[in-house]
Amino acid sequence: MITTARQSAFVAHAPEFDEVTGDCPRLSCLAAVDAHEGPVYFVDENALYFTTLPRPGVDRTPSVQIKRLALEEPREVSVLRAEANGANGMAPNGAGRLIVCEQGSRSEPARISRLDRSTGEDEPVVEGWRGLPFNSPNDVVVASDGAIWFTDPSYGHLQGFRPEPMIGDFVYRHDPATGQTVVVADGFDKPNGIAFSPDERILYVTDSGANQEPGSYYVARPHHIKAFDVVHGRRLAGERLFAVVSPGFPDGLKVDRDGRVYASSLSGVQVFDPDGQPLGEIHLPGVVNFCFGGAERDLLLITTDSAVWAAALAAKGA
Helix, strand or coil, X not given: CEEECHHHHEEECCCCHXXXXXXXCEEEEEEEXXXXXXXXXXXXXXXEEEEECCECCHHHCCECCEEXXXXXXXXXXXXXXXXXXXXXXXXXXXXXXXXXXXXCCCCCCXXXXXXXXXXXXXXXXXXXXXXXXXXXXXXXXXXXXXXXXXXXXXXHHHCCCCCCCCCCCEEEEEECCCCEEEEEECCCCCEEEEEECCCCCEEEEEECCCCCCXXXXXXXXXXXXXXXXXXXXXXXXXXXXXXXXXXXXXXXXXXECCCCEEEECCCEEXXXXXXXXXXXXXXXXXXXXXXXXXXXXXXXXXXXXXXXXXXXXXXXXC
């Protein structure tokens, strides 16, 4: 296990960053593995689930697996689903299952699915809006009322494995109880990461439009986080700029118990206070996404395409 000292990985931009790190933060590499997206921690297993780095497949379709990393020694990695239809972001629901963003392919529909951890079997939850296919769902969060909120950028088409979009790059809310799916935000270039404030009164969404085709960066396009007021748990209002992320663009997004917002960037994980002011950074190039884990929710478990890292913090996940 590789562990770095505080001074080399934790960079403060404001005194309040000490409330995030505490006196003895540590950054450790837990496992060398192709962990790419969708990290979800389950305390009942003390295990992390994630989607793997996409590998070239037939007709440019990315081959993606869903894997499990046991966090107790010897930290074994196992495969829950060998072919996961281009799975990307994931989130837990109230029943302990995984809600999965399946980006789809030219032959398989993009969709939101529900996955059983014990069997690896999945079932579709929603496959389109008003009879039209989704683009390539990217990230997802499940509210306390069971509603599924997710982003649907057109990256699949830009990367050559999805047909030309038939709908915009939207943010959706799906109600499993009624089957109703509605667009809740449409003003994004490439909506990406999504997270609620602890009281679910604010929804944060990253826009990674500065990244179009793989490896590109267009500085004039969005690389920021938007915030919205959640009205009656069903719709959004009060759209506003929360923070601009630099260097690079934001992807992964999480919120801690005190309402601080964490976003990935080219240089690592950036941390903002609830007003959008930068507090500090966990320097770790290659960060894609992350989630809080551990019995006390004080470990930030980070995926970087080639490894899973853990940042031991004073802050706790929401």
